[in-house]
Amino acid sequence: MNKKTMTADDMAIQREAQAWVVRLASHAVTEDDAHAFRQWCAQNRAHATAFSQARSVWSAMRPAAMQLKQHEAIRQDAAAGMRKGRRAFLGGAVAASVAYLAFRPPMELWPSLGEVAAGFAADYQTATGEQRSVAMSDGLLVQMNTQTRINVQANVNNETGLELLSGEAEIQTDFHKENRVTVVAGGGVVSALRARFNIRYTGNNVCVTCVQGRVQVGQAIHRVTLDAGQQLSYRADDFGVPQAVNTSNVTAWRKRMLVFNQVALSEVVAEVNRYRPGKLILRSEELGRSKVQASFSIDRLDDVIALIRDAYGADVTQLPGGIVLLRKATA
Known part of the structure; x- marks a missing residue:
């Protein structure tokens, strides 16, 4: 079965269409929003097609979302010792369903309103399936993987500061210069000089893999130095220990x-x-x-x-x- 390979532009249009579905269903639409939506659809036939497909998926998944909403409401009522009539419960569930889908998409099928806003705020970002190379000052090279958002902080004393908001990146400093990079992610700090490392922040977990050189990882009172071929994961309530890994598997996404x-x-x-x-x-x-x-x-x-x-x-x-x-x- 032959299928057209989606380009980065195709994927960007699809995410924009999903964001429009969420926004238009949120009951917070203004006349300016409606005008902007009409303009967006008129720009390209692919826009209208993508929106139609996104709306079809929304409609197909709505029963599952409603069921999830009802189950959650039942649990909340039971915990509070409340007993509501079936009619009142169903009426409230129906009234809240669209807003619920907007703020908590079923099975994470849609970008939530918060995610949409956060995505536009990042200095650098990639869409689903997209990879991007960013050459920064002082020989710093950042290879961004899919669904990644990065902010650039101030460059002070030959130290470039980055913040990984989500996703994954391979970062390489210039091996011939004394320029350090510091990456903030998930409440921890990763620092390196003359090194190449992979850092991934998905869910609540941060995973750092040293590919070349040495990398320092710190969180609260914890401090660890990783040598090439070592990996460490941490989250808010758990700081792991270095483990030996096959770095070629970790960085396979680069190929x-x-x-x-x-x-x-x-x-x-x-x-x-x-x-x-x-x-x-x-x-x-x-x-x-x-x-x-x-x-x-x-x-x-x-x-x-x-x-x-x-x-x-x-x-x-x-x-x-x-x-x-x-x-x-x-x-």
Whole structure:
């Protein structure tokens, strides 16, 4: 099956369309918003097409979002000892559904209103599947991976300051100069001089891998120096210990490859979702525990769907907008 490979422009249009769906459904739309939306649609036929597809996915996933909203409301009522009538509960759930979808998209299918605002505020950012190279002053090179947002801080005393808001980047300093780089991420600080390292900030976890040279990692009272071939992860309540890793697997994304060595399928799906427009959704915990030993081209990520179907016998349901439901096949 031949499919057109999405370009960075295609992916940017898709994210803009998703953002318009969220904004127009938020009940906070102004006349200026409506005018801006009409202009956006008129710019390019691809804009209107992308919006139509995004709206179709919204409509297809609304029942799941409503169910999630109702379950959450039931739990909240039970915790507070409240007993509401069924009619009052359903009426409130329906009234809140659109706002709920805007601020807490079901299964993270949409950028929330907060994410939309934050994304436009970053100095540098990449869309889903996009990679970008940024050459900064003093020989500092930043290779940005998919869904990455970075702010640049002041350059003081030959030290360049960056803030990784989310995503992943490979950072290389000039090995011939005394120029240090400092990266703030997730409440910690990573510092390096004459080094190359990979830093990833997804969810609440920060993972730092030293590829060349030495890298210092600090958080609160913790301080660790990583040598080449070592990796450390930390989060707000946990500072890990250095571990030896295969750096070529960590940096495979630089060659537009994803490498998995005996990784749970649920983790594979989560990683693929960072690169692929739309969403792969696992509907079986048992299927998600299956181990995967494989490598995939970032430009052919639908091969992952074929693997899950053929190697694990999963049922595959395709929905508009690149949404794919994966279930354990029934006998």
